[in-house]
Amino acid sequence: MNRKLSDTYRNLPTLADVARSAGVSTATVSRCLNSPAQVQQATRDRVLEAVTTLGYSPNFGARALAARRTGTIGAIIPTMENAIFARAIQAFQEALHENGVTLLVASSSYSPENEADQVRTLVARGADALMLIGHDRDPGIYEFLERRGVPVLVSWAYDPTQARPAIGFDNRRAMSALADEVLRLGHVRIGMISALAAGNDRARDRIEGVRDAMRAHGLDPQSLHLIETPYSIGNGAEAMAGMMAAPARPTAVICGNDVLAVGALQTARQMGIHVPREVSITGFDDIELATVVAPALTTVHVPHREMGWQAARLLVEMLGGGVTPPPVCLETELCLRGTLAAPSK
Amino acid sequence: MNRKLSDTYRNLPTLADVARSAGVSTATVSRCLNSPAQVQQATRDRVLEAVTTLGYSPNFGARALAARRTGTIGAIIPTMENAIFARAIQAFQEALHENGVTLLVASSSYSPENEADQVRTLVARGADALMLIGHDRDPGIYEFLERRGVPVLVSWAYDPTQARPAIGFDNRRAMSALADEVLRLGHVRIGMISALAAGNDRARDRIEGVRDAMRAHGLDPQSLHLIETPYSIGNGAEAMAGMMAAPARPTAVICGNDVLAVGALQTARQMGIHVPREVSITGFDDIELATVVAPALTTVHVPHREMGWQAARLLVEMLGGGVTPPPVCLETELCLRGTLAAPSK
DNA sequence: CGAATTTATGTAAGCGCTTACATTTCTCAC
DNA sequence: GTGAGAAATGTAAGCGCTTACATAAATTCG
Numbered sequence: 068m069n070r071k072l073s074d075t076y077r078n079l080p081t082l083a084d085v086a087r088s089a090g091v092s093t094a095t096v097s098r099c100l101n102s103p104a105q106v107q108q109a110t111r112d113r114v115l116e117a118v119t120t121l122g123y124s125p126n127f128g129a130r131a132l133a134a135r136r137t138g139t140i141g142a143i144i145p146t147m148e149n150a151i152f153a154r155a156i157q158a159f160q161e162a163l164h165e166n167g168v169t170l171l172v173a174s175s176s177y178s179p180e181n182e183a184d185q186v187r188t189l190v191a192r193g194a195d196a197l198m199l200i201g202h203d204r205d206p207g208i209y210e211f212l213e214r215r216g217v218p219v220l221v222s223w224a225y226d227p228t229q230a231r232p233a234i235g236f237d238n239r240r241a242m243s244a245l246a247d248e249v250l251r252l253g254h255v256r257i258g259m260i261s262a263l264a265a266g267n268d269r270a271r272d273r274i275e276g277v278r279d280a281m282r283a284h285g286l287d288p289q290s291l292h293l294i295e296t297p298y299s300i301g302n303g304a305e306a307m308a309g310m311m312a313a314p315a316r317p318t319a320v321i322c323g324n325d326v327l328a329v330g331a332l333q334t335a336r337q338m339g340i341h342v343p344r345e346v347s348i349t350g351f352d353d354i355e356l357a358t359v360v361a362p363a364l365t366t367v368h369v370p371h372r373e374m375g376w377q378a379a380r381l382l383v384e385m386l387g388g389g390v391t392p393p394p395v396c397l398e399t400e401l402c403l404r405g406t407l408a409a410p411s412k
Numbered sequence: 413m414n415r416k417l418s419d420t421y422r423n424l425p426t427l428a429d430v431a432r433s434a435g436v437s438t439a440t441v442s443r444c445l446n447s448p449a450q451v452q453q454a455t456r457d458r459v460l461e462a463v464t465t466l467g468y469s470p471n472f473g474a475r476a477l478a479a480r481r482t483g484t485i486g487a488i489i490p491t492m493e494n495a496i497f498a499r500a501i502q503a504f505q506e507a508l509h510e511n512g513v514t515l516l517v518a519s520s521s522y523s524p525e526n527e528a529d530q531v532r533t534l535v536a537r538g539a540d541a542l543m544l545i546g547h548d549r550d551p552g553i554y555e556f557l558e559r560r561g562v563p564v565l566v567s568w569a570y571d572p573t574q575a576r577p578a579i580g581f582d583n584r585r586a587m588s589a590l591a592d593e594v595l596r597l598g599h600v601r602i603g604m605i606s607a608l609a610a611g612n613d614r615a616r617d618r619i620e621g622v623r624d625a626m627r628a629h630g631l632d633p634q635s636l637h638l639i640e641t642p643y644s645i646g647n648g649a650e651a652m653a654g655m656m657a658a659p660a661r662p663t664a665v666i667c668g669n670d671v672l673a674v675g676a677l678q679t680a681r682q683m684g685i686h687v688p689r690e691v692s693i694t695g696f697d698d699i700e701l702a703t704v705v706a707p708a709l710t711t712v713h714v715p716h717r718e719m720g721w722q723a724a725r726l727l728v729e730m731l732g733g734g735v736t737p738p739p740v741c742l743e744t745e746l747c748l749r750g751t752l753a754a755p756s757k
Numbered sequence: 758c759g760a761a762t763t764t765a766t767g768t769a770a771g772c773g774c775t776t777a778c779a780t781t782t783c784t785c786a787c
Numbered sequence: 788g789t790g791a792g793a794a795a796t797g798t799a800a801g802c803g804c805t806t807a808c809a810t811a812a813a814t815t816c817g
Contacts, residue, residue, distance in 0.1 A: 473803075
């Protein structure tokens with residue numbers, strides 16, 4: 068009972084300490100913690116008591132090394148400042164926690180190089196699996212993950228031509244449905260304010276969705292007045308200003324997301340252009356902002372929380388069973404609100 | 413050259429493989445990776461080449477076990493769905509990444525039990541340090557972290573009476589300054605819609621701030637008509653409805669945060685009560701929402717990004733030097749906008 | 758030029774846990 | 788009571804890396 072002080076000073080108890088204190092082997096202690104059913108009730112009680120008394124908690128590094136997994140999943144999103152990602156990540160994290168998994172997060176700031184870097188970082192930090200946004204990235208990244216045996220789940224996109232596990236919605240079809248609603252009201256001169264399409268398959272799909280609808284209504288898809296701009300209210304406002312300064316103003320401006328649409332709305336108000344009488348504006352995502360502005364934004368509701376929640380479920384499944392689930396497609400819903408009306412002839 | 417297939421199949425290269433391939437010891441390889449200056453240029457080049465050729469990347473568990481740290485910091489926030497936290501966490505993560513640290517996130521959903529649970533989880537997942545919101549929590553949590561040698565940084569609160577490292581702002585003083593502005597305009601019947609104060613020192617401080625200002629203006633702080641409600645636009649709206657139904661309506665409603673204020677604003681519009689002529693409304697935080705609504709919200713600007721960024725800086729410093737920095741107080745700023753005016757007599 | 762330093766590299770002992778396999782202890786049918 | 792098989796527990800070999808310490812090589816200086 069008189070060991071060197073340094074044996075105990077700021078030295079957390081180890082499995083061996085617990086084993087000694089409970090009078091069992093380290094293997095038994097380990098089993099008590101990881102698969103209690105394998106241990107007899109009486110022994111288990113004794114061990115767990117020792118655990119409590121000593122204030123033992125397993126060393127993470129040792130456990131990860133021996134078990135060859137960390138119980139950690141990484142997510143890389145463009146930015147948390149975008150409410151749609153924040154919302155989904157929140158649900159994702161909650162669902163992971165319920166399954167005893169911890170979330171490692173990183174952001175790409177919409178930069179592919181940045182994202183590639185983060186993939187490497189998270190894998191180096193022991194992520195057992197990864198959740199990424201969209202399919203569109205350097206194939207080398209998928210090869211890298213494959214080689215390291217790290218499963219990936221893509222979210223925010225549903226593309227039946229891509230075989231890898233994914234959970235998302237059909238951006239193209241959803242946007243097409245919204246555009247169809249706009250065109251059906253009789254709009255002919257259409258503007259679109261989109262997020263930057265480079266390296267962003269969701270943005271591209273939404274643009275194509277609008278063009279699909281135009282074709283279906285006998286309009287030339289080339290006539291779409293398209294402006295791409297980074298994600299922010301200010302940029303949406305600026306793009307709208309440019310669009311309204313053009314000689315033949317569009318009577319409907321379809322925006323790639325709600326944030327850009329709110330910017331467009333601000334510009335319209337500022338320029339004294341009445342919405343929706345003089346110009347209709349639509350968004351995409353259905354974030355809180357959409358219902359707070361006046362008039363409320365016509366948009367497409369995306370089940371962000373559901374997506375986050377299911378992403379966690381799928382990932383845990385993939386990790387547990389080593390299975391590769393097929394892509395999942397969630398439904399979106401049109402939200403017809405105040406900013407859309409027929410053009411005044 | 414004819415080992416068992418299983419020797420290499422889905423077996424990632426190890427330090428030893430690199431060492432062999434470069435003709436050096438494992439120690440040298442390790443040094444090349446962790447403190448390259450200690451290794452001669454020529455050797456280093458040879459080793460790094462081997463690293464690239466083999467596609468080596470260190471095993472996380474082994475590294476964590478041997479080095480006794482993970483290069484990971486945990487953050488526990490109420491919820492990412494709150495834009496103020498999303499914004500700060502984004503900055504926090506970016507700053508951590510620049511310092512080679514990865515972020516582990518968890519959320520408490522404003523529940524103390526939940527938070528305590530998450531603290532244990534993140535520590536068990538190898539967080540080298542923790543960032544928490546507010547000082548107010550079971551002392552046992554601080555003891556636990558102390559015992560395990562995990563440094564903590566509190567943010568969102570500045571309270572000189574608390575010695576532990578913190579970065580935040582003086583919620584009480586900031587709210588008092590805003591309330592002072594309101595009272596100076598001549599308002600006498602004051603309402604307040606606050607977030608739930610239990611277990612939330614920020615909310616309590618803001619309430620006290622309003623009372624401070626009332627005292628300073630010779631009003632009875634007891635006359636404050638206070639309603640507490642969970643964080644959401646809908647709850648803000650509901651609380652406002654209750655407040656406006658009272659016999660002697662307040663002429664100014666001070667809200668604990670912008671989200672509640674936006675809800676209040678919606679109710680006012682819906683009830684046909686003109687803002688600010690019939691009732692003034694103020695918020696706190698200055699999130700995007702505040703400038704999007706009409707009229708724009710009078711509020712207090714909180715440097716969320718700055719706070720996240722500095723929190724990362726401090727934490728990295730604490731981890732590196734083993735130092736315990738003193739609490740840091742950031743400045744907030746009054747944003748006087750359309751929702752505040754003198755009461756109509 | 759050789760001793761004293763300094764610098765570069767190697768050796769090997771852990772870090773604390775999991776788990777395959779070995780051993781012991783029960784159960785229970787006959 | 789016995790032996791076969793199941794259940795509980797123990798033994799000990801790693802997992803892949805870092806780092807204190809030992810050694811060897813290069814440099815400095817009287």
